[in-house]
Amino acid sequence: MSEAIRSETSAVKSPDDLPPPRDRHGIRPVSPPFSHTPLHRFNYYIALLAAGAFAFYAWRLLQWKAAVGGWWNLALGKSPPSADAMITGAAAGGMGSSAAAGTVESRINELAAALGMPSRDLAVAIADAVRQHVPPASLSSIAANEPSG
Numbered sequence: 001m002s003e004a005i006r007s008e009t010s011a012v013k014s015p016d017d018l019p020p021p022r023d024r025h026g027i028r029p030v031s032p033p034f035s036h037t038p039l040h041r042f043n044y045y046i047a048l049l050a051a052g053a054f055a056f057y058a059w060r061l062l063q064w065k066a067a068v069g070g071w072w073n074l075a076l077g078k079s080p081p082s083a084d085a086m087i088t089g090a091a092a093g094g095m096g097s098s099a100a101a102g103t104v105e106s107r108i109n110e111l112a113a114a115l116g117m118p119s120r121d122l123a124v125a126i127a128d129a130v131r132q133h134v135p136p137a138s139l140s141s142i143a144a145n146e147p148s149g
Contacts, residue, residue, distance in 0.1 A: 012018060034042055065074050073079070101109075108126065112119035131139065 010045045065071055068074050068079060108123050113120040115122065
């Protein structure tokens with residue numbers, strides 16, 4: 001008997017306190033998977049699975065190529081020109097004006113309209129960003145050359 005059975009703190013005081021032994025049933029013989037499948041059918045299954053995987057990855061590669069703008073961009077890791085820039089350029093070209101035409105104020109107004117926010121809020125946000133990243137001497141020289149004062 002083990003020490004746990006003989007200890008005084010254990011609930012098991014003798015072998016009579018243990019449950020009866022289980023009836024052991026032998027393990028049923030089981031054939032391995034695909035043991036009754038002919039080899040040629042197994043090869044067809046594997047070839048079909050490989051063709052499906054190849055088709056999926058080829059489709060994903062074509063989707064990726066279309067997203068980056070062609071094989072050349074895909075190979076070089078370049079990203080396509082922004083769709084927004086293409087739309088803005090087409091709209092500016094359609095109206096007969098060049099992309100550089102227009103004042104900064106009109107550009108901010110167009111951007112605010114495209115973003116759906118008040119142009120004053122956008123102008124304040126842009127001004128704060130400019131003040132953080134442009135040296136003060138440059139800001140004062142820009143203000144001196146500004147015709148509006």
